[in-house]
Amino acid sequence: MRRLVEDRARHLGFCGLRITRPDRVPHLPERLAHWLAEGAHGTMDWMEERADQRASPVALWPGVRSILVVAMSYRPEEDPLALVARRGHGAIAAYAQRRDYHEVLKGKLKELGGYLSAKADARVKVFCDTAPVMEKALAEAAGLGWQGKHTVLISREAGNWLLLGAIYTSAEFEPDAPGVDRCGSCRACLDICPTDALPAPYRLDARRCISYLTIEHQGPIPAAFRTAIGNRVFGCDDCLAICPWNKFARQAAETRLSARDDLAAPDLRTLAALDEAGFRTFFAGTPVKRTGRDRFLRNVLIAVGNSTEPGLASSAVARLADASPLVRGMAVWACGRLLDGDALRDLHRRFGADEADGHVREEWAFALTAGREGTRSPSAPHHETGAQT
Known part of the structure; x- marks a missing residue:
């Protein structure tokens, strides 16, 4: 079953798929609570409104048994740092120079989730930055990479240029090993x-x-x-x-x-x-x-x-x-x-x-x-x- 899902994910343009379980992120509640208590989220009040569901996949959906995390690359052709010196031009983040990823990933996630649901006779819910889901923490737990010192996910294969989506499912899958922090002494x-x-x-x-x-x-x-x-x-x-x-x-x-x-x-x-x-x-x-x-x-x-x-x-x-x-x-x-x-x-x-x-x-x-x-x-x-x- 997993191979079928991975093949379909590649066909849809995802560059990676890994699997974790909802109990593989036990540190999330404490880390999120500390960050919110510091006020480091600024005026993003939506981070607080459903913090319990953000910190616990089971709180968001009690039926979840496995979490599939997928990634799509948006690696820029040119070095974004070079544009910062061109003061007569505007610098737009690389991900935003493309079609809105919410639309692109959500459609592909729905297709992949529907495929999984039909093949495994399981329930699914798909998320792409539109629900209280900590995609980066889940991606690290699933082994897609690790959260670097800048808190963004880093992949050995795709670098920093990844868009993430998650599929919660009632199907049981063997989880992958979590990502290993490879930042070392670099700052x-x-x-x-x-x-x-x-x-x-x-x-x-x-x-x-x-x-x-x-x-x-x-x-x-x-x-x-x-x-x-x-x-x-x-x-x-x-x-x-x-x-x-x-x-x-x-x-x-x-x-x-x-x-x-x-x-x-x-x-x-x-x-x-x-x-x-x-x-x-x-x-x-x-x-x-x-x-x-x-x-x-x-x-x-x-x-x-x-x-x-x-x-x-x-x-x-x-x-x-x-x-x-x-x-x-x-x-x-x-x-x-x-x-x-x-x-x-x-x-x-x-x-x-x-x-x-x-x-x-x-x-x-x-x-x-x-x-x-x-x-x-x-x-x-x-x-x-x-x-x-």
């Missing part, structure tokens, strides 16, 4: 993090993580992190890309999710000009669309401000009258980084004198008094600066 992922979101090995403070700040965080990004974000407009691949295990990733092209060429290094001018309709059209079918235009433009304008290219200032000026206060505020910050005092005062007279939003007014006050030298805005929420714990 490359910790040292490269631009915002010190990895205060210690195997610990992630999401409140400092660029992926969290540019994707999950709802409001203005605290000014303490804006310069470090650089040109990363959606997510961050630094801790993944630096990992030396990537040199062993050798998945064939046909087993990877293919990327869109126009998302590899989009021009910041093009991104900053997107209205709602343009945003939805340009990012149709990708994970970026789920973040929404306003939050994405917030990120783009931070990248514009970090570009140090005065020619991009017009892209920020064009957003000073945007309907979204979130966008206007970041446009002000970008102008403050790229323009001199006389130009800022003129813009304030035109766009800021009658500003109704309190946050945007604070951004104007900061830009006019601190200009290019400032690194902290009075509006930055102190509780979200993410103290290392």
Whole structure:
């Protein structure tokens, strides 16, 4: 039976399948509770809402007897770190340059689960980042790899570039041996993090993580992190890309999710000009669309401000009258980084004198008094600066 399921998984494009049992992750409740108690999940309240089910597969579904964990590679063709130096272009995380993995994996998981159900006469439930399931911990328990010091799963065959899904089933399978930690003394992922979101090995403070700040965080990004974000407009691949295990990733092209060429290094001018309709059209079918235009433009304008290219200032000026206060505020910050005092005062007279939003007014006050030298805005929420714990 297992061989049949593995063959079908390969046919569907999965590069790995391993099996564990719900009792093979006894450490999960304690680890999750500690992480939540620290507040390291930031504003991701959904991590708390069903924490008992997240920490225990049986709590989510009492009928589960075996858990099949599958992986699909999204190994990028180019080194993501090279794009960080191209300040006139936006850096989008490698996984988001592709069709939304929720849609791709969920469909394939349903097909594989249906096949398993029919062949084994068993019940199944499939999960792909849409339920309280700790896929990375389960993948390590199943032997697909190990959670590295950056907390992401690392595979000896596919490196860091894996998307994961899980199939809970009532069928009984012999479990695989768990993954073995092979990070050794390496700390490359910790040292490269631009915002010190990895205060210690195997610990992630999401409140400092660029992926969290540019994707999950709802409001203005605290000014303490804006310069470090650089040109990363959606997510961050630094801790993944630096990992030396990537040199062993050798998945064939046909087993990877293919990327869109126009998302590899989009021009910041093009991104900053997107209205709602343009945003939805340009990012149709990708994970970026789920973040929404306003939050994405917030990120783009931070990248514009970090570009140090005065020619991009017009892209920020064009957003000073945007309907979204979130966008206007970041446009002000970008102008403050790229323009001199006389130009800022003129813009304030035109766009800021009658500003109704309190946050945007604070951004104007900061830009006019601190200009290019400032690194902290009075509006930055102190509780979200993410103290290392």
